[in-house]
Amino acid sequence: MGKEITSRAADYSQWYIDLVKKADLAENSDVRGCMVIKPYGYSIWEKMQQALDKMFKDTGHVNAYFPLFVPKSLFEAEEKNAEGFAKECAIVTHYRLKNDPSQKGKLMVDPEAKLEEELVVRPTSEAIIWSTYKKWIQSYRDLPILINQWANVVRWEMRTRLFLRTAEFLWQEGHTAHATREEAIRETEQMLDVYADFAENFMALPVIKGRKSEGERFPGAVDTYCIEALMQDGKALQAGTSHFLGQNFADAFHVQFTNKEGKLEKVWGTSWGVSTRLMGALIMAHSDDDGLIIPPRLAPLHVVIVPIFKNEDELARISAKADELVKTLRAQGLSVKFDNRDTHKPGFKFAEYEMRGVPVRIAIGPRDLDNGTVEVARRDTKEKNVMTFDRVKTDIPALLDDIQKTIYDRALAFRTNLTTRVDTYAEFKTVLDGKGGFVLAHWDGTAQTEAAIKEETKATIRCIPLDAPPEEGVCVYSGKPSNKRVLFARAY
RNA sequence: CGGGGUGUAGCGUAGCCCGGUAUCGCGCUUGGUUUGGGACCAAGAGGUCGUCAGUUCGAAUCUGGCCACCCCGACCA
Incomplete structure (x- = not known):
């Protein structure tokens, strides 16, 4: 183990990378964009899993496992979902290698072993799961289905960073099916609360609960809820999402049930997930120039x-x-x-x-x-x-209890200091370029304004906070009327 | 996929311009002295210089192809 890591003040990104390596959490692997999670890093992830898994079970969920591969025809069934992930899918096209006749000791893809239908390596599992739910659901008596799976997924990212964005990552994904819209929305909100509870009470990480703007919504969802956290460099990190899927996947996969009155109805859905990205959040939120600081409730060693x-x-x-x-x-x-x-x-x-x-x-x-x-x-x-x-x-x-509380209080004080209410666009830009952090500002609600602000400042709407009080004002960008402030930040 | 850069021991590097089989630090091994904040001294081990070809008596060094990785952009949990 080396002696020093780069200080946060000198180079925050390098500090993060040094810390992940020197604290023995993870390292880059021989596979581009994929990491090896080392035993110590994995033991922290296991602590997270244990706590979350218990919370899922306490709210009535059960674990199951669905396949890594999704036939392309199923994957493309829900159009928006497919389109949203298409650019970053790994595809299996063949199932066999053979000796390369032109190069001794080398293998080549056997052109005769081409699959009839390509298999998509799951970037998320809605498709394979809803195609399965179709077989499981006939009656209102079959609902709700409350399933979670712990799995790996692959998203072929252009640029990766240990834990924060890797081509393959570990996560849990909950996929639930309900008879009514109201019940599905309640589920979506409940799981958001579970995530916020976990973040605050285990990770000692204060988070803001909110809804995503249309532009930031999960592909295939009607509504996306999220928790947003602030890192020590003033950038935001999305720490978890919970989606109300409406009947989009029921439509795509023809999932219907007979209600008490004997009539056919379409099923309502939700999905929700957190990933090994939480490891990145944990590291970046609390640690210092001497290394990692782990809240006791997640520390493998107290x-x-x-x-x-x-x-x-x-x-x-x-x-x-x-x-x-x-x-x-x-x-x-x-x-x-x-x-x-x-x-x-x-x-x-x-x-x-x-x-x-x-x-x-x-x-x-x-x-x-x-x-x-x-x-x-x-x-x-x-x-x-x-x-x-x-x-x-x-x-x-x-x-240990005091340490848990101190770490949380420190993170909360930091976030409070770095949350600024602004009323003009000039101020908006000054704050972003100066102290950074969260900016609460009025927004006219249009995608055009959101895109223009992103283009000009790189700040995105992290969420529309659930607890935002109604407040009359005008959009900092367009001057059009707005009735509540939304949360802006530059983000990971 | 556009622009830039880098490949030398487990890790980080010097050497390259100006060709002569490789420098230093960390780490590792052995022995001794140490042990209340990352010990010290001594002796050692470890390298097809990314890869393939070319030029040359001779290539880490010069030339060309290829590969990989990193950084900046676009994209993103």
Whole structure:
């Protein structure tokens, strides 16, 4: 592991890349645009999965798995959806290789093994899932269907960045089918709330819930809801989406049911997802120039114990105490590691665990044994305090709660400072180019204005906040009347 | 797909203009001294210089083709 990462002030993008690599989260693979998620990075993703999966199940959903490949004819059935993803689809056209007669030891695509129908590698699974739902739904008694899947998807992006945008990424996608419009909308909103809850309470990431403008809507959706977060460089990041699909996929795949009155009706749908992009959000929202800062509720390791010793005898004495602490803390439900390696000095270990964002570090040396104390360092503020042995059991769990809260409060204060209400276009541009962040401004509601602003400033409407109070005003761009402010920002 | 750039040890690099089998740092191995904030000293190991061809007595270096990757744009969870 190297010694330093680029500072945020020097080059925010480079800081992010350095951090992902030095904290051992992920690296570029031999496949263009695809990453290897390393064990430590994956363990954080697993924590996210566990928390989300429980929330999905608590709201009545079940997991299932649908195929990676989507026959082209199914994929193209919902026109807007197909059109929206067409430019970034990987396609399977053949199913066999053979020895290349012109080059010894090389393989070539067997031209005789061409598929009758090409298979699209899923960029999202609405098509394959709704073609399946058609077989499952005949009666109102078959509804609702509340299914989630954990899967990988492929979107052939031109430019990629670790976690934030990769050609293949991991995610979960919920796909639900309902008898009524109202129920489907309730589902869409419920899952948005689940995502916001997860972001705020697990990721310690304050988010703004809202609806996308027509231009930013998911292809094939009637309405797209999202949560938007602010990163430390003042750019916005979409952290999750929940779509009300109306009857678009029911239309495309002829999914109908017989209602209580014996009449045929079309099914209403939703879909919702979050991806490994959340890893990027987690990193960019909280971490500092010394490395990762992970909120305790997502940290694979809560506490690391580092012994400080000069010889085997000292290590043995410290180990006895450390083992006791490990037991105590594990009994509190915490993940604890005693790093007794004698191949690295304490200073090296301190730096290493800071880079990896372990929330709490406990150091024990001979001095502590004599005093009946330990040195406790918290990662979020870098504060160090001496604690007596008997306090560890109660004070460490309390400290972790405090760290979780501190990280959230810090992110919220940051966002509050970087959220600006503007009333003129000049001010709009000044704020974007100066302090950045979220800009709340009036918008006339037209796609033309939205596009013009994007063209001129690179800022997009992140969302129309759900909690925006009605307020009479005029569009900063066109001067036409508007009745609420929308959220603008430059985004990832 | 347009514009620019770069490929030398696991990683980061010097050398290239002006041809003579490769520099330095990190990391790695071994031994010793160290250990309360990324240790030090010594000795070692590790390279078809992206690839293919050409020029030459001789190519990391010059010429051409190819490949890969990075950056800027357009596109994007």
